[in-house]
Amino acid sequence: MDFIAQERDRLLRSTTRAVGIVCVALSLVAVLSALAVPLGPLLGAVACMLVMVGGFLATAWSTSTWWTVLTLAAGVGALALLFLGVDEGTRPVVASAAVPLASGALSAPLMTQRGRPVGIGLTIAAGVGAVVAVVWATGNVLSGPVTGVLLGWGLVAVSTVWISRSIPRVARRIYSIGTAHRAERQASETEAQRRQGARLLHDTVLATLTLLAHSGVGVSEQAMREQAAEDARLLRHLRLGATPQPQQSGDYSLTREEESPLGQTLESVKQRFGRMGLEVSWHGTGQVLLPSNVLDAFLLALGECLENVRRHAGVGEAHVTIVHDNETVRAMVTDSGVGFDLDAVSAERLGFKESVVNRLREVGGDAKLFSAPGSGTTVVLEAPR
């Protein structure tokens, strides 16, 4: 509320400035055009009007009551000089010229006197003085200038009240929008974390999309369709916020320690590579519970190894043996393919270090690579339990 109260006061001050300066300027033009005021009083009145303009400008950077006092005194002084400086015949003309000053410029300080009884009192006193002066000058209570001045005061007073009441009203609405927005932000943040947490899912989706980016060439049409259907299904589950049950893979089942939105299992890894022409055989039995991030890293590394077999080994089959003890779980990925010379082909070229070793090291595991030309390749993956 602090901030918007400050803004409200700034709004009222700027309105005061606009009303005050415009009205003083109008009166100045009107008085000069009357050609009725003798030079002495005219110069005095013009000086007073300039002081008023200065006083209004000062509201931009000072809220002191003294500026209000100065402005009001200058305004009343200008009226007095104008009315007393002319004879009775021209006084009504000068009075009609002074209407903007008496109605707008003298009432404008009312807007900045929120919570200042002294300021309000002084402004109203100046207003009463101005009305009395205009009535005296025109010699008629119902004359045009008098009604003009009264009207101006009424309008400024109503506007002041209305503007100051509008701001708290709109502030309440803004705060309720803010509350809704905060809830939306929290929900969207949770949702983003859930989606980003489904790294494994996105990994297979990205792999499939990459294949599709090459129009799906190189993979059988049936396999491509099945893979796309499987990925679309998983994405749909993610979108609907579902938690699919983990599936069995051979006799081995890997389950997450904590519940997470998407289960991704050895079986779907096997299916994925099966569709792309690499038969994966699993060896080993048992059930391993892994923390979510470890399981993700482990399966991602495993997928990378199998992808390397598919691309480079030149065979249609790979074996994965999983063993575990109390501290670690190990997977041995072997193929009987062409193999390669570890010194001749750097591990970086295969993306091995980045996609396998680093992923596992992030969760406290490691990976080792063994190969020789003509005798296949073996990768040992380790992850902590």
Next chain:
Amino acid sequence: MSIPEDTISRGLPGETVQPAPRTRREARERYRGSERRQVRGLPMTSTGARSLRQAAKPGASLGAGYLGLGAAVVSAIAAIGGIVLFLARWGELSNPWLSAGAWGLFAVAAIGVGLSLLTYGERLTGPAFGLVCVVLACVVTLDFAGIWHGHDIAHTASASVAAGFALLPIATLRPAREVAAAVAVLGLAFVGMAVVSTPISSDTLPGIVSLLGIVVVPPAIAIHVVHRFRQVVQRELDRVLVQSNVQAPQFAVGMLASDELARLDLAAEKLLDAVANGSDPLPLSGASASVAASLATELRLHLIEGRRETWLYHAITESEHLGRSVSVADPTSLAGHLSRTQRDGLLQALWQMVGDGRTAQPGSPVVSVTLGPVGTDGHPVTDETMDVPIVFESRGVPRRRLGPTAWSALQRIGPYTDTVRDGVLHVTAHCVVDRHPSM
């Protein structure tokens, strides 16, 4: 477990294709919308973005309706005053019935507009505004015809003066330039009428100038007030929306990135679905393949980025006001460690220092904030806590103009020292934070 049947449409894969804009205005608005989406970091459909769009729209946006009601009250007071004065002078007028007719038309128009606003809500369409202007022109013409033979416009004009006040509530409903044009036309009509009907002399001129003031100044001031009011509302809305970052976790993705990720996932799902059920035949067409490629690229980017952004980064980029004028240097993402109170203090201090966001040298930020480095002299680090130096360099508001709100906000960050060098305010706050924040 059963999964609800899929409801996504079978459109083109990837982006939903919008129909081409029909008019230039539509194209411009759409462009602006997309630009805002980029700039503000909020998804188009979120409450925040919708409210900001609504607040920026001309017409009875956020809170302007109540202001318009006030303006209507003001113009009603003016009209009643005018009628009283008119009746009091009935005998002096050469042709009072024409002016009475003008008042009648004015009353009918006011009641008509009032009823339409009550029925159709606080908005005034362009054609309706045009109609109101035509009716007001008739009112002014009738009144001018009535006072023509009096040859003293300053003392006889009545309903035509009220036409100026009738523009007050309209200023809250229509764009400023339209109302300003109406005010200008009205002012010119008065000048023309004064020149033609009234002998210009030093006796009549002061009254004419005052009359012009009464006709033109109130609606002009109303335009100014409405403009400033909208600014206040937009600024406060911006501030309140940005404030929600105070409760964000240490690192956040941001609302736009989250929305984008959901959108990309949905687009990928549609594409894969289309491939799976054969509606996109394999091998894929070049267009679909390039959609798949760009989806993969964008998805990869979204999965990598976004984790390392602090609440402060999101607050600054999402805010229209702060984004323009504040630069943040936080290479080690220390802002994420700040507690809620400290974050609130930091944001408040920034809002106060930015002021109206203008500096002497355009292009340079109004306020620069630097967080860290930790472990420098006088900023100890322990096992549990560390003292993060937060340095503000403010060119926005001079030191003496910073109110108590700013200093108490700084106090909430931590103990601070401030100096002024070359007109630039330097504040260094010692912000003691938890090394392992729970948020």
